[in-house]
Amino acid sequence: MCLLLIAYRQHPKFPLLLLANRDEFYARPTEPAHPWPNSPITAGRDLQAGGTWLGITPGGRVAAVTNIREPQVPEPEGALSRGEIPVRFLEGEESPAAFAKGLAGQRYRGFNALLFDARLLAGGAAASLVCAGNRHQPFAITAGVHGISNGAPDAPWPKVTHGCRALAELAATLPDSLGQDNFVTPALKLLADHRRAATEQLPDTGVGEALESALSPIFVRITADDAMPDSPLSAGYGTRLSSLVAVDADGGAQFWEQGYTDGLVSGPPQYFQLPAG
Template identity: 30%
Template sequence: MCIAIISTAHPEYALILINNRDEFLDRPTKIADWWDAPNSNVLAGRDLLRAEQGTWLGITKEGRVAVLTNFREEGEIKPEARSRGGLVTAFLTQPRDSDESTEDFVTSLVEGDGLKGIGGFSLICGKIGEPLAVISNRTPDVHGISWIVKQRDETIGLSNAVISDRSWVKVTEGEKLVGEMINEHETAKGSKDELLHSLFQILSHDTLPRFGTSKDWQSQVKELRKSIFIPAMGGETTKQASAEDLAAAKTNTQLSVEKSEVKADSNALKGAYGTQKQTVILVANDHRVTFVERTLSTQGHMKDSLHDIKSFEFVLNRRKVSVR
């Protein structure tokens, strides 16, 4: 039940990206950091449960940025399905001196075999200062590629569906809250720290009803599309559904790809499910980047240790960053 909201509406920032990663809270995940050589220009977390160790969100020093959400397809999912996180990795780990455009990258995926054998997903990718491409495993051809933030003053959200699906309350509410917050911050001439605080407040916006034991798990799952933040859920709700079922707010049980091909530690796909990681990326007009990641505990709350908040600041390589 992930959500990503991207905005170019703040006059002081070329791009604002906020993201909640919702997963089983015990799923082994490497916290955000600079990757090892030869990809030391990539800043992202990693999914340690899959052999590919792909990622769901990241940025490079050259200004490439990508974020991915998944969704449950109808029907049986083949156990040999490829990792979706590998798509984000492929975009971020292109050679630093590569002249391949975002359009070239997504076109090669859509026209070639890049999208075959992958479960349901939506991918936003591109370069800071340029329009961002949106593709999914349902993108039929190059004419089906969507382009967002093509100009300043745009705010758009994406959750576990195609980007044209406007039925998800959490997406439309998230866009509204981000837009209102940016206007308030600009009017008050607030600081960067105040902006970060407000964005994390939006990521923590919890409107999920507390049913207790009076509602069945199907009813609880259907409510997940409405809340930006997903508090830790356990019991029958997570026993009867895979992460993909929960992400898509689907109540029908099907074969889970992850259960077929993950490493031996199956306990990582059991127990509490909810918002596991919260990330805010700010790219100022002067190309200074602030990247902050918060990790939640297995109870769905912030841990006490400062080590569970990772912050990075760096300046983009201007030779590789486009100016809108």
């Protein structure tokens, strides 16, 4: 998952609105979102490593993960898959803060993990939304609109700043009932923005200006011209899925997922509705 846009406590009925794009190699085997057998999780599944990038459960637990782009940093010995982090949180009962504190961050390559539990919204004693990671200390996310891509949370990358601005405008217009016209279509349009950032706005993560530019849109589609011939990205890389999550104050959750094949829309969005806890 390479972009998370979060509207937290910005709507009177839906304290969490989450828009996300998963960027991945086109050839990496993946199952679309579905209820997992013998598990409370509804999510897509990475068939190569077995985990997920974003998932939800009944009662309003939500988890997502992004990697951190740091090509010069070596992989830790015996590295674990970052996709297991959402799975472990969603199948457990720990609060976001407790789970984040217990993560063995040194066993993973760089990551940010978003952890939410709607059951903590009313109590006020514990944070309901936490950002964990192994390049920063875990912290509670404050009310507002936030973005996480492949750097530090809320880093002012163009896709983050543009996405947050657009999500704030969308959240301000939403009624108490979400549907295709008032939420799904405009949210997916936001996530389909393929405009590249100006050169002077690009971050420098060590991959070179051409690739920084190709990775700069909200919706990524890498061509052979964007990557070095010997780079695995030249075989096809980009946004594979767009996901929308809305959790109400009682913990009821709605989840839409739009798939793409080689950067093009593949069928209608899937829709799941999970009950409150």
